[in-house]
Amino acid sequence: MIAQKWFAALSLLAAAVLAGCAGSEPGRSIDDPTNSLVFGYVDMADAPTKVDVVRLRQVAPPPPDDKAFWRMGVRDGMFYNSYLPPGSYILASLYGSSWWRGDYQYNFPRQQGGGDTAVRADKPGIYFLGSFKYKSVKSGFLEAAKFDIERVDTPTERELLQRMLDTDSELQKSTWGDRIRQRIARLKK
């Protein structure tokens, strides 16, 4: 069991490291003009674990089953993917691991109604899902554990974009660098 935990933890760590390379998706260049950048932030202070991996589910155009999920890079709660093709996406799940509590998977329902954690990125661009905070929810006996996330005001879209530029040199050197700076300039007005 311990070995399994180690293996799972190492796998998650490796995945998180790989996911940090937000422009390295095989088959799509980070400079592809059809790319969209989708990003957000989640504060997991009240969760059993921090978040290591975030996955988006593509819901339109309908992808094949084995191509429905897109991994997002995670840095201190900020998550993003800069090579998403045009389509509609929902936040599908968060993964986290802690030595004491083991591995956790936080799943979102598919019926999100186009709300807070869904985005229609039908044109290439920068899409901010929002900043969220994890909230525990009491569940009944024999009931699956539940959680909720609530929208919070900080960090703001501008702060997160700046953080992306400051911490991801690959993104900064790509065509995203200028586009993000332009967006930040617009948000400052």
Added chain:
Amino acid sequence: MTAPLRAILVLLGAALAGCVPAPRESVSSMSSIGGSEIMLVGRVELDPPLRKGEQKIRGIVIGNIENRMFLITDEQARPLPRDLALKDYAGRIEAPIGETFFVRSGSKPFYILGGMLFLDIGGNALDRAYFPGGLRVTVNPEDRAVYIGTLRYHRDEFWKITRVVIVDDYAAANAEFTARFGSQQVLRKAMMQPVKRPYVARAAPAPAILPSVIADSSPLPER
């Protein structure tokens, strides 16, 4: 989650499934309809329909849920509960999506509170979509067979219910009814009616299931 714990939960789940109240039973002959019963005829449609692979049923799942919407009913009008309790499943209509259903029913009027469809079930997964209701079904003790209409839900890619329409497909339903059960019985048309008008749902109820936490990660394929 350890294997023994998983096994215990599966057994408990199976035991609980045994306690789930019965749905309105599908009818194969008019002669099986008792004196205080009627046959209810109707249909549920999804637009766009379920795509192949959009509903995921894994492992052993008790009950027939594939391509079926559960219409939750009650004799009292009330909102569809945020979390369905076992008792809420009593008298549900398990409607095969896109097909006419023929089910046994009591002869008292009742309400369709809303619909529920399993999107993902089995293993660690449980994900459902909910559909607005608030429809009154008017039946009379003297009825033998009643047609209530087609409930058509329009949805977007996020499973937001963008429009609900009650369609009168009586001619087609009556032809199917006659082919199955003969022409001895009359299929009376009594379309389901919204409790409040106009009945165009702007949205499905807030997700009735909160995001879930699973203390075991088993990532799905991704790119």
